[in-house]
Amino acid sequence: MTNHWRDIKNTDLILINGANPAEAHPVGFQWFMRAKLDRGAKIIHADPRFTRTSAVADMYLRIRTGTDVAYFGGLINYVLQNNLFHDEYVRNYTNASFIVKEGFGFNDGLFSGYDPAKRTYDISTWAYEATTAQAQPNPGLTQGPPTTGSGFADRDMTLQNPRTVFQLMKQHYSRYTPEMVSSITGIPVADFNKVAQMVGEMGKPDKVMTIVYAVGLTHHTTGGQLIRSAAVLQLLLGNMGRPGGGMNAERGHANIQGNTDHAISWEILPGYLKIPAPGQKTIADYVAQSAPKKSDKNSWNFFGTNYGKFMVSTLKGWYGDAAKKDNEFAFNLVPKPAGNASWMTIYDQALKGKMEGVVLSGMTAASIGPDSNQVLQALGNLKWLVVMDALPTTSSEFWRAPGVDSASIKTEVFMLPTTHWIEKDGSFVNSGRWSQWKDQVIPPQGQARHDHWILADLFQRVKKLYQSQGGKFPDPIMALTFGYADPTKPTLDEIAKEINGKDLSTGKQMTTFGNLKDDGTTTCGDWIYTGSYLDTGNLMKRRDGIQDPAKNDPTGMGFYANWAWSWPLNRRVMYNRASADLAGNPWDPARPGIKWDATQAKWVGDVPDYPPTMKPLTQDSTAWLPFIMNGEGVGRLFSNSMVDGPFPEHYEPVESPVKNPLHPNNSASPVAFLYDQVAGRPNRFGTAKDYPYIATSYRLTEHEHYVTQHVPHLVQLQPKPFVEIPYELANEKGIKSGDKVRVFSKRGKVEVFAIVTKRLGPMTVAGQKVYQIGIPIHWGYVGVSADSDPSHGRYWLANALTPFVGDANARTPEFKAFLVNLEKM
Amino acid sequence: MATTINPGEKYGFFTDTSVCIGCKACEVACKEWNQLQGNNPRTVVDSFDNTGSLDAQNWRHVKFVEHVPDQPSTTGNGAAWLMMSDVCKHCQHASCMDVCPTGAIIRTEFDTVFIQQDVCNGCRNCIAACPYGVIGMNQQTGTAHKCTLCYDRLQGGLEPACAKACPTQSIQFGPLADLQQKADVRLAALHTQGATQAQLYGRDDSVYGGLNAFFLLMDKPETYGLPSAKNATLPTRNNVGGYVGALITAVVAVIGGLVAFRRRGMTP
Amino acid sequence: MILLAEHFVRAPQWLWYILFYFFFAGLAGGSYAIGTLLRLSGDVRDEAAARVGFLIAGPTTAICPILLTADLGVSWSRFWHMLVDVTPGSTGLNFHYWSPMSVGVWALTIFGFFVLVSFLDAWRPFIPRPVNIVFNVVGAVIAIYVASYTGVLLSVSNQPVWSDTWALGGLFLASGLSGSAALIALLIRNRADAAFSLSRLHQADGYFSALELVLVIVFFVTIGAAGVLDREIVWLPLWAIAVAGIAASLVEARGHMRARVSGSGTVAGMRIDTLVVSVLVLLGVLALRAAVIFSAQ
Numbered sequence A: 001m002t003n004h005w006r007d008i009k010n011t012d013l014i015l016i017n018g019a020n021p022a023e024a025h026p027v028g029f030q031w032f033m034r035a036k037l038d039r040g041a042k043i044i045h046a047d048p049r050f051t052r053t054s055a056v057a058d059m060y061l062r063i064r065t066g067t068d069v070a071y072f073g074g075l076i077n078y079v080l081q082n083n084l085f086h087d088e089y090v091r092n093y094t095n096a097s098f099i100v101k102e103g104f105g106f107n108d109g110l111f112s113g114y115d116p117a118k119r120t121y122d123i124s125t126w127a128y129e130a131t132t133a134q135a136q137p138n139p140g141l142t143q144g145p146p147t148t149g150s151g152f153a154d155r156d157m158t159l160q161n162p163r164t165v166f167q168l169m170k171q172h173y174s175r176y177t178p179e180m181v182s183s184i185t186g187i188p189v190a191d192f193n194k195v196a197q198m199v200g201e202m203g204k205p206d207k208v209m210t211i212v213y214a215v216g217l218t219h220h221t222t223g224g225q226l227i228r229s230a231a232v233l234q235l236l237l238g239n240m241g242r243p244g245g246g247m248n249a250e251r252g253h254a255n256i257q258g259n260t261d262h263a264i265s266w267e268i269l270p271g272y273l274k275i276p277a278p279g280q281k282t283i284a285d286y287v288a289q290s291a292p293k294k295s296d297k298n299s300w301n302f303f304g305t306n307y308g309k310f311m312v313s314t315l316k317g318w319y320g321d322a323a324k325k326d327n328e329f330a331f332n333l334v335p336k337p338a339g340n341a342s343w344m345t346i347y348d349q350a351l352k353g354k355m356e357g358v359v360l361s362g363m364t365a366a367s368i369g370p371d372s373n374q375v376l377q378a379l380g381n382l383k384w385l386v387v388m389d390a391l392p393t394t395s396s397e398f399w400r401a402p403g404v405d406s407a408s409i410k411t412e413v414f415m416l417p418t419t420h421w422i423e424k425d426g427s428f429v430n431s432g433r434w435s436q437w438k439d440q441v442i443p444p445q446g447q448a449r450h451d452h453w454i455l456a457d458l459f460q461r462v463k464k465l466y467q468s469q470g471g472k473f474p475d476p477i478m479a480l481t482f483g484y485a486d487p488t489k490p491t492l493d494e495i496a497k498e499i500n501g502k503d504l505s506t507g508k509q510m511t512t513f514g515n516l517k518d519d520g521t522t523t524c525g526d527w528i529y530t531g532s533y534l535d536t537g538n539l540m541k542r543r544d545g546i547q548d549p550a551k552n553d554p555t556g557m558g559f560y561a562n563w564a565w566s567w568p569l570n571r572r573v574m575y576n577r578a579s580a581d582l583a584g585n586p587w588d589p590a591r592p593g594i595k596w597d598a599t600q601a602k603w604v605g606d607v608p609d610y611p612p613t614m615k616p617l618t619q620d621s622t623a624w625l626p627f628i629m630n631g632e633g634v635g636r637l638f639s640n641s642m643v644d645g646p647f648p649e650h651y652e653p654v655e656s657p658v659k660n661p662l663h664p665n666n667s668a669s670p671v672a673f674l675y676d677q678v679a680g681r682p683n684r685f686g687t688a689k690d691y692p693y694i695a696t697s698y699r700l701t702e703h704e705h706y707v708t709q710h711v712p713h714l715v716q717l718q719p720k721p722f723v724e725i726p727y728e729l730a731n732e733k734g735i736k737s738g739d740k741v742r743v744f745s746k747r748g749k750v751e752v753f754a755i756v757t758k759r760l761g762p763m764t765v766a767g768q769k770v771y772q773i774g775i776p777i778h779w780g781y782v783g784v785s786a787d788s789d790p791s792h793g794r795y796w797l798a799n800a801l802t803p804f805v806g807d808a809n810a811r812t813p814e815f816k817a818f819l820v821n822l823e824k825m
Numbered sequence B: 001m002a003t004t005i006n007p008g009e010k011y012g013f014f015t016d017t018s019v020c021i022g023c024k025a026c027e028v029a030c031k032e033w034n035q036l037q038g039n040n041p042r043t044v045v046d047s048f049d050n051t052g053s054l055d056a057q058n059w060r061h062v063k064f065v066e067h068v069p070d071q072p073s074t075t076g077n078g079a080a081w082l083m084m085s086d087v088c089k090h091c092q093h094a095s096c097m098d099v100c101p102t103g104a105i106i107r108t109e110f111d112t113v114f115i116q117q118d119v120c121n122g123c124r125n126c127i128a129a130c131p132y133g134v135i136g137m138n139q140q141t142g143t144a145h146k147c148t149l150c151y152d153r154l155q156g157g158l159e160p161a162c163a164k165a166c167p168t169q170s171i172q173f174g175p176l177a178d179l180q181q182k183a184d185v186r187l188a189a190l191h192t193q194g195a196t197q198a199q200l201y202g203r204d205d206s207v208y209g210g211l212n213a214f215f216l217l218m219d220k221p222e223t224y225g226l227p228s229a230k231n232a233t234l235p236t237r238n239n240v241g242g243y244v245g246a247l248i249t250a251v252v253a254v255i256g257g258l259v260a261f262r263r264r265g266m267t268p
Numbered sequence C: 001m002i003l004l005a006e007h008f009v010r011a012p013q014w015l016w017y018i019l020f021y022f023f024f025a026g027l028a029g030g031s032y033a034i035g036t037l038l039r040l041s042g043d044v045r046d047e048a049a050a051r052v053g054f055l056i057a058g059p060t061t062a063i064c065p066i067l068l069t070a071d072l073g074v075s076w077s078r079f080w081h082m083l084v085d086v087t088p089g090s091t092g093l094n095f096h097y098w099s100p101m102s103v104g105v106w107a108l109t110i111f112g113f114f115v116l117v118s119f120l121d122a123w124r125p126f127i128p129r130p131v132n133i134v135f136n137v138v139g140a141v142i143a144i145y146v147a148s149y150t151g152v153l154l155s156v157s158n159q160p161v162w163s164d165t166w167a168l169g170g171l172f173l174a175s176g177l178s179g180s181a182a183l184i185a186l187l188i189r190n191r192a193d194a195a196f197s198l199s200r201l202h203q204a205d206g207y208f209s210a211l212e213l214v215l216v217i218v219f220f221v222t223i224g225a226a227g228v229l230d231r232e233i234v235w236l237p238l239w240a241i242a243v244a245g246i247a248a249s250l251v252e253a254r255g256h257m258r259a260r261v262s263g264s265g266t267v268a269g270m271r272i273d274t275l276v277v278s279v280l281v282l283l284g285v286l287a288l289r290a291a292v293i294f295s296a297q
């Protein structure tokens, strides 16, 4: 989230796309209801299914899964065509005025630079003109910075130049007419226009809208662009950086945000530093290829400027004395993977027999898919599998799953009982980036050990082996700092302290990442957490909350600055410089983020996303622009940071019943990575002929994915696996609620019972009638329900159906849109 | 919602179905606090309800009623997929209390209706009487069980577990007067928004002299399985009719008997 | 009476124990009442039959508390809670005049005393006439309550059918009396000393059954008005048995009326055998209660 949960109460309009907060984030959802009840905010929920969120929404739109780019594209078009965008904001705080290189183009669904053989883009044309024209004062409507001729990107503050981002964007989205949107999404034109009107209002400075999304957008081959399309709309309406606005991702597990920050995903190091690439020998190489480049003279390019300092401090934290100036701070000890190592890649490698073993911790591969049957094969291909979990999972039990011939499975499976998160202290980072320290609720049960103790112990043993036997490249192991009181039992407190980092010259905890250095005198474990654990103590433990709102939330905006700690630097709303105009006055005085206080000569309100005493642009033409993390210093309507296009474009899911109405020849994402094909396995994608129905998968509020199969109180609430079938379709098929049905895709099948409902229904897409059916993800062959079932849950894995393909950028699987067929059993 | 709880005051629930999201946190919170293990899992196949009804193991029960129209786009606002967290109404005129022969059912110092487990002997007369099907027999204890309105928590100054757990404040706990006033405000708001079908149930004395646990409904009471005001009558209403009927019968029968057996002829 | 009542109640699961309690309570109360009536308006030739009535009341009454208690959730340790309120702070006797169950338990207790005395007196007479008659009359009042309150108890609920009619109290009383008359007749049918009472018992049974028939009709009309008739459909077989019982006793009684008109002392040959009639009637009494009790649950 750019904002945070409580902030949602400050909004006027809530767009919920690809999320079901009432069911997946019920507690966070209280703030949606407060906005609705206390300030009359409206909630618009677009979802393939009428869910428990729709039940309290002011407007529910039945949308075809995977088509939100069209929805947002249509809104962008409406806002541009009717000049409803926030003009001053768009000119000064976005790259609308930036001029794009000649040669950039878009034709029949393909951006310039496409290589069909490699299925990738050469993005060199997705860049700005940087001619050296005469610097000239800004003739724009408002006092923006002057355009420049110093090798920075050219800008046209009038936005008239046909190659400005603004004009290119306008042209790009002109194709997204209400009729086109309707024929792609299935939302009737009239209803779409209603939404467009409401959204159009939100470009006014005194109005603000929030967009909330979750994995209903990410679980698509176009996931990244689905989200970007919404972000572009928010930039146009001037809603980024403002209380009550923003792009708000509702994150997953209670600490998935913390996982991501600390580099759970393959392409990053802690703090979203890029993973080093092959060929990079020096920090300089690394920074040159990784850091954003300053492309406007008023851009601080904070991230880019400090990239090296963050990296060096991280290396120093990892390798201590072994990291010295003359050895590039041990940069050579960091792996520089040639290939991608995303979730699907791991199992793809295992299928190819290129994987010895896998350690699963707090995640059950067999259930979470995609294409569980293939994943199960992959697990069977391993020499060994270690499952670190508090409870049995479909992965720890896969070798004796119903229908599996255990004898045929050579994988040696080890179960290491870990403590469950309620058995340890530590921090949870919520969607709003608040790192909240929690206590241990119950002592570890049985022989369970903390994950970090298991890993520490493992590390010490490996280290011993290297010591005694030597080996290829022992340095990364030998050099690793491990300065915990008990090297096999580090405390989470020690680790939190280490993550914050310290100043080696003074031995004091760092107070801000602004002071991190690239000379080896400072350390950090994750720069965005610097400032969370000071010499004065652990700020994540702070609890100054609603006991005394007057004192703890003086602005009434819900920042509660002394409740826990929020990265970065305890900032509650990111990019908050954009919440005020060029002169530093809040766009909406009633809902200030930060504002320039002339008397104190500093920014007040939230922790400013800006040098606290830097005068606003109107008083200092050299002042920085608001989006300090970008090279441009402004929000990017046009971005070259995505592999599948600088402007979000609608592509069909890999499995879709229709051809893309915008460009039938390039219907689906041209760059989505096709694992099976690349690995020489047959692509197992179904066609509408054999699999006429669209399916989407999701969680139910009564469950936590798979694990709550062990919790009787919750099992009672939704005991048996089911699929939700539209009433009309069920009638065609003679299916009644409670009947047993078989749902099958090109990959596999589930055999469960039917819930027939009008919450799903037919829709007209590209002139044809399509049905969507809903498949909850919860059940499998482990847990209370399976134990009481004759088939022992043999055909209960939702992911037996899903395709082994993912988003071009993040490689997140396409769990949310695939084709199935359906029959009564 | 930190309300201080004082014995002697009237407390209750205002359950606003228009904001209920059917998350069932109330059901689970109740079971956790009251250590109810729940029934064996069974699938009811009634929308998302698998609890079925209030009983000895379920003192909160979230009802789901699907009225979702055919149009692809609709307004939710609690009126298309109705969800209601049902509970003991803690009636001012409580049918259960009305018929209980042992005096096990009492009105507490918080003006709630409470079944004393050490007094109840399991005759089940209250079950026959409660018009809302709230009470169930606990097989282990052989006594009647229902929502206690967290008597133990109230005594400890804590709000009821279900209200505490409710994320949307669909369940609001507090002094009855405050709740009634809140409810009126909310109803007015809904009416101005055009939700004319919205209505309060049990807020005034039209049902059982008023319900301490009253509701804001988005459809008529019957839709949620609640007797309408007209049908909300106490069991004891039938005492008179029943006894009079019996009396008349008795009189006629006695006369009949006397006639049949009347003395006739001499004794030999 | 509410038209088209809606019911959202849960069934109390009052099944076999309660059915038989209602059955025996009806017979106990009925027999005692008939015994009293025989003594009141009959003559010495009816004393034998009257005593049989009191003798029947003994065991049938004795069974009642056992059945009642057995039906409780916490049976043997807490049945007395019906009489004594053990609520901490407000302990004392439990008498809720508005709760038929509470009143009924008291009635049963007191009735027990009357039955005991009258039983002993019937077995080995020790109370001189007319004292015993006075005693019996008082007892009979309670007896009639015991035989009828069970119907009222059902009505004082919110159960479908039960709470939708006011006829149950009377219905149970009438059928209780009819059943008792039949039972006494059955037991004395071969006793020369009581032969005199036999045909008059049948005659009385006829009146009771006629009354019962009227009340059955009232019952159906009232529940029909409440819109819960459908609930009876499954139980029609039971109702058939009940009506068969009524019919049998009516036919039988008609025979005796004729006989009396014809002035002849005996009606031999004209009547169906007492055994058959009485059994039919008693079955009817049971079936009627079963039909009523089950139709709500």
Ligand SMILES: Nc1nc2c(c(=O)[nH]1)N[C@H]1C(S)=C(S)[C@@H](COP(=O)(O)OP(=O)(O)OC[C@H]3O[C@@H](n4cnc5c(=O)[nH]c(N)nc54)[C@H](O)[C@@H]3O)O[C@H]1N2
Pocket (backbone or CB within 6 Å): A016, A017, A018, A019, A020, A021, A023, A024, A025, A046, A047, A048, A049, A051, A063, A064, A065, A066, A067, A068, A213, A214, A215, A216, A217, A250, A251, A252, A253, A256, A696, A697, A698, A699, A700, A701, A702, A703, A704, A705, A706, A816, A817
């Ligand atoms: N109770 C509960 N809460 C949870 C979890 C849980 O397991 N149980 N899991 C947690 C985790 S890890 C995560 S990631 C989050 C996920 O939170 P959510 O993303 O909210 O959960 P989902 O149910 O996967 O998907 C949300 C909705 O997206 C809709 N949808 C699918 N495809 C599309 C689409 O293309 N467009 C639009 N507009 N909607 C679409 C689905 O119908 C579904 O209703 O929930 C977290 N919270």
Ligand SMILES: Nc1nc2c(c(=O)[nH]1)N[C@H]1C(S)=C(S)[C@@H](COP(=O)(O)OP(=O)(O)OC[C@H]3O[C@@H](n4cnc5c(=O)[nH]c(N)nc54)[C@H](O)[C@@H]3O)O[C@H]1N2
Pocket (backbone or CB within 6 Å): A215, A219, A252, A253, A361, A362, A363, A364, A365, A367, A368, A369, A388, A389, A390, A391, A392, A393, A418, A419, A420, A421, A422, A451, A697, A698, A699, A704, A705, A706, A707, A708, A777, A798, A799, A802, A815, A816
């Ligand atoms: N088709 C389809 N598939 C999906 C999704 C979908 O929407 N559709 N959603 C996807 C998403 S977003 C997610 S996040 C995944 C979720 O997939 P998982 O993360 O596998 O689901 P959980 O059941 O939450 O598994 C968490 C496991 O962690 C264990 N655990 C809890 N605490 C600890 C701890 O402290 N240490 C250790 N070692 N273990 C612990 C629990 O016992 C449990 O077994 O599913 C994905 N799969």
Ligand code: SF4
Pocket (backbone or CB within 6 Å): A024, A025, A026, A027, A028, A254
């Ligand atoms: S489980 Fe935790 S994270 Fe999820 S909604 Fe509840 S409180 Fe929020």
Ligand code: SF4
Pocket (backbone or CB within 6 Å): B087, B088, B089, B090, B091, B094, B095, B096, B097, B113, B129, B130, B131, B132, B133, B134, B135, B146
């Ligand atoms: S709802 Fe039923 S149990 Fe609760 S007080 Fe009223 S009558 Fe008694």
Ligand code: SF4
Pocket (backbone or CB within 6 Å): B099, B100, B101, B102, B103, B104, B105, B115, B119, B120, B121, B122, B123, B124, B125, B126, B127, B143, B144
């Ligand atoms: S079951 Fe218990 S509470 Fe209910 S009426 Fe009988 S004694 Fe009273």
Ligand code: SF4
Pocket (backbone or CB within 6 Å): B029, B030, B031, B033, B034, B059, B060, B087, B146, B147, B148, B149, B150, B151, B160, B161, B162, B163
């Ligand atoms: S008040 Fe207490 S007992 Fe009653 S439903 Fe709520 S949690 Fe359960």
Ligand code: SF4
Pocket (backbone or CB within 6 Å): B019, B020, B021, B022, B023, B024, B025, B026, B027, B062, B083, B085, B165, B166, B167, B168, B169, B170, B171
């Ligand atoms: S907790 Fe609240 S929102 Fe959830 S089901 Fe219960 S009443 Fe509804």
Ligand SMILES: [Mo]
Pocket (backbone or CB within 6 Å): A215, A251, A252, A253, A256
């Ligand atoms: Mo997730």
